[in-house]
Each structure stands twice: as C-alpha cells, then as structure tokens.
Amino acid sequence: MGESRYVPRSGESWRNPYPMYSELRNNSPAYFVEEGSYWFLSRFEDVFNAARNPRIFSSRHGLTIDQDSNNLDMGDAAPIVFLDPPEHTEFRRLISKGFTPRKAEDMTEDIFSFVESAINRIKELGDCDIISELFKPLPSYVVSKYLGVPASDRVIFDTWTEKIVAGAIHDEESAGLEAIYEVTNYFTELIEWRKRTPGDDLISELIEMGEEKVSIMWILGLAFTMITGGNDTTTGLLGGSAVLLSENPEQRKLLLEDLRLIPTAIEELLRMTSPVQGLSRVLMEDFKLHGKTIPSGSRVLLGYGSGNRDEREFGKNSEKLDVQRKIKRILSFGSGAHFCLGASVARLQSSIALKEILRNFPDFYADDTSSVYATGNYVRRHTHLAFHTSS
Numbered sequence: 001m002g003e004s005r006y007v008p009r010s011g012e013s014w015r016n017p018y019p020m021y022s023e024l025r026n027n028s029p030a031y032f033v034e035e036g037s038y039w040f041l042s043r044f045e046d047v048f049n050a051a052r053n054p055r056i057f058s059s060r061h062g063l064t065i066d067q068d069s070n071n072l073d074m075g076d077a078a079p080i081v082f083l084d085p086p087e088h089t090e091f092r093r094l095i096s097k098g099f100t101p102r103k104a105e106d107m108t109e110d111i112f113s114f115v116e117s118a119i120n121r122i123k124e125l126g127d128c129d130i131i132s133e134l135f136k137p138l139p140s141y142v143v144s145k146y147l148g149v150p151a152s153d154r155v156i157f158d159t160w161t162e163k164i165v166a167g168a169i170h171d172e173e174s175a176g177l178e179a180i181y182e183v184t185n186y187f188t189e190l191i192e193w194r195k196r197t198p199g200d201d202l203i204s205e206l207i208e209m210g211e212e213k214v215s216i217m218w219i220l221g222l223a224f225t226m227i228t229g230g231n232d233t234t235t236g237l238l239g240g241s242a243v244l245l246s247e248n249p250e251q252r253k254l255l256l257e258d259l260r261l262i263p264t265a266i267e268e269l270l271r272m273t274s275p276v277q278g279l280s281r282v283l284m285e286d287f288k289l290h291g292k293t294i295p296s297g298s299r300v301l302l303g304y305g306s307g308n309r310d311e312r313e314f315g316k317n318s319e320k321l322d323v324q325r326k327i328k329r330i331l332s333f334g335s336g337a338h339f340c341l342g343a344s345v346a347r348l349q350s351s352i353a354l355k356e357i358l359r360n361f362p363d364f365y366a367d368d369t370s371s372v373y374a375t376g377n378y379v380r381r382h383t384h385l386a387f388h389t390s391s
C-alpha cells in the first residue's frame with residue numbers, strides 16, 4: 001500500500017493525479033493537508049453530499065484553498081459562484097432563463113460552422129496544435145455569442161479571454177488585471193449599447209429585467225464568471241477527450257461505428273477528464289466524517305476529479321474509459337445549488353467538435369507524450385497538444 005497524501009497539482013503534475021486519488025479514497029477519505037491547512041474529500045458520495053449542502057459548505061469565502069482568499073473585491077458584482085442561498089437562489093432564478101437547453105440548441109448551427117472552418121484549416125495545416133486551432137478558440141466563441149459580443153469585436157475578446165484565464169494563475173496576474181480592466185470598460189459600453197439596441201443574448205435579457213432586479217454590476221460579475229468558468233474547462237474536456245480516444249482505439253472504434261453514441265460518450269469523457277478537479281468550500285459548523293471532526297471554519301477541497309473515478313460509484317473498471325457506460329451521476333459540473341449553468345452548451349459544443357473530428361480524421365492521434373499541462377491547482381487542461389490527422 002502506498003502513502004496516502006494529498007499534494008496539490010499544477011502543470012506537469014496534472015498528467016496523472018489518479019493513483020494519489022485512489023490511495024486517498026481507500027485509506028484516508030477525509031484527509032487533512034497540513035501544508036496549507038485544509039481538508040481534501042476524495043470519495044464520490046462525500047463530495048456529492050457536500051456540494052449539495054451549501055448551508056454547511058459555504059462558497060462565500062471563495063473556491064480556493066487560499067486562507068485569506070484574495071478574491072478580487074467586486075462588491076455588488078460578487079460572482080454567482082461566490083453566493084450562498086438565499087441570495088444565490090434568487091439571482092440564479094433570474095438568470096437561469098438565459099441558460100436553458102433550448103438556448104444552447106439555438107447555437108447548434110453557429111457552433112457547427114465555427115468547428116467546420118477550424119477543421120478545414122486543420123486539413124490544410126496537417127499536423128497541428130489542436131489547442132490553439134480549435135479547443136481554445138471554440139469555447140471563447142461560444143461565451144462571446146452568449147454575451148452578445150459583436151463579431152467585429154471577437155478577436156480582441158479572444159485576447160482578453162486568454163489573459164483573464166492565464167491571470168487566474170499567479171505568475172501572470174498583472175496581465176490578467178489589465179485584461180479585467182479592459183473587459184470591464186468594454187462590457188460597461190456594451191451594456192449601454194444593448195440598452196438602445198437589444199439583441200437575442202443574455203446581457204440584453206438581463207437588461208430587460210430592469211436595474212432594480214439585476215444591477216449592472218451583477219451583469220459584469222456574470223460576464224466574468226462565464227469567461228473564467230466557460231473557457232479552460234471546455235478546453236480541458238476537449239483535450240482530455242482527444243487523448244483518451246487516441247489511447248483507447250477500441251473505444252474510438254465503437255464511436256466511429258455508431259456516431260449516435262456520442263452523447264453517452266460525452267458523459268463518460270466528462271467523468272474521465274473532470275476538467276474542474278476540485279473546488280473548495282468553507283465549513284459553517286463542525287462536520288463529522290469517517291470518524292473525524294472537521295472543525296467549523298475549515299477549508300474543504302471537494303475532489304470532483306477523484307470522486308468521478310470512485311469505484312464505489314462506478315464499479316471496478318472506474319478508471320477505464322467505457323463510452324457505453326450508463327452514468328447516473330457525475331461531479332464534473334458540480335451538483336446541487338451551483339450546478340454548472342453552462343452544462344448544456346458545454347455538452348453541445350463538445351459533441352459537435354468530437355463528431356466532426358471523428359468524421360474528418362477517423363485515424364487522428366493526439367499525442368500526450370509531448371503535451372503541456374496548464375499551471376493552476378483546480379483545472380486540468382492542456383496548453384499544447386500535438387494533433388496528427390492520421391496515426
């Protein structure tokens with residue numbers, strides 16, 4: 001039996017955190033991390049229950065293990081992910097109309113065209129870095145469409161997205177702050193413009209509800225949450241999926257034989273990749289788990305990525321890709337109050353991208369041996385992934 005210890009991951013160490021998770025699930029399911037002073041939960045059931053109990057597991061103090069959470073003080077613009085019920089419930093009810101599966105479906109054609117043109121470019125390029133060609137620009141395009149960013153501003157929007165996502169990581173903080181400033185100015189102007197020229201987008205819908213219900217600051221906060229939450233996560237799912245299908249040719253063959261399996265496969269790929277590997281909460285009262293008492297005020301890191309590989313939930317082959325697996329519950333989008341609002345559109349864009357890759361490059365190979373993983377302790381994703389159009 002190996003040593004059960006939780007060590008935060010970043011960059012290269014994201015390549016394979018899974019043996020560590022497995023040790024923790026088996027030997028120390030409620031683990032106190034001395035260096036940093038927080039707890040790590042690794043089993044499916046524990047993570048699931050904690051996510052669904054926001055009264056005790058609060059999001060108000062940020063979602064990182066950082067004790068003095070230096071989250072930007074956004075005042076009224078406190079993003080929805082940092083709210084607890086009842087404020088959270090109220091705000092979520094107002095905005096959820098903008099995130100229905102129907103809204104996502106309406107984007108099918110646009111997403112398809114975007115993917116098609118990227119695929120055509122890749123055909124010309126031959127082998128390429130699939131992250132920069134498709135897996136990074138696609139989610140940024142989708143978020144920009146949701147927010148009603150005009151096509152003419154999309155190039156600059158992509159640049160900000162990149163800086164903000166990178167800025168979430170300490171070493172590039174100043175570039176991130178600059179981008180936040182630029183985006184704040186941009187959206188303030190966009191909101192003014194949408195007041196006069198409403199479109200079929202989330203911002204226009206929120207403006208229509210009136211400022212007494214949804215303040216401009218809340219709209220700005222939501223725009224940031226979507227930029228930070230909707231980009232690198234989707235990139236993580238797409239990159240991780242390309243690698244898994246390259247390394248499991250028999251599973252890829254099943255998909256090629258029947259592309260209708262894709263929606264089922266996406267759930268399994270979400271489970272296996274778990275782009276958000278963990279997010280933290282702060283305990284509002286003492287909590288007993290596995291014979292230990294976690295004291296009130298503790299930070300508790302919910303191991304979404306570990307729970308998603310738990311053999312207690314997914315059976316003996318929980319570490320294996322099975323594109324036909326019947327999945328009842330997964331943690332990839334969180335659970336309960338904060339369940340990801342972008343889940344439908346994330347599934348949609350990933351299904352379209354995967355299907356078109358399989359149709360156009362049935363023998364593709366995404367080479368994880370030369371890939372680069374992003375720094376940051378919460379999202380597991382590639383920054384570079386060599387893609388060979390045939391193996």
Ligand code: HEM
Pocket residue numbers: 051059063080081082092142143146225226229230231233234237274275276279331332333334335337338339340341342343345346
């Ligand atoms: C594969 C892609 C994605 C993954 C894995 C993912 C994951 C997550 C997770 C785990 C949460 C819950 C946070 C928590 O537990 O505190 C969340 C919340 C959220 N996500 Fe996503 N997300 C993805 C894509 C998107 C996209 C594309 C959008 C926007 C278009 C989006 C918007 C949001 C928002 C607004 C919330 C906050 C919900 C709330 O606090 O009530 N996400 N996401």
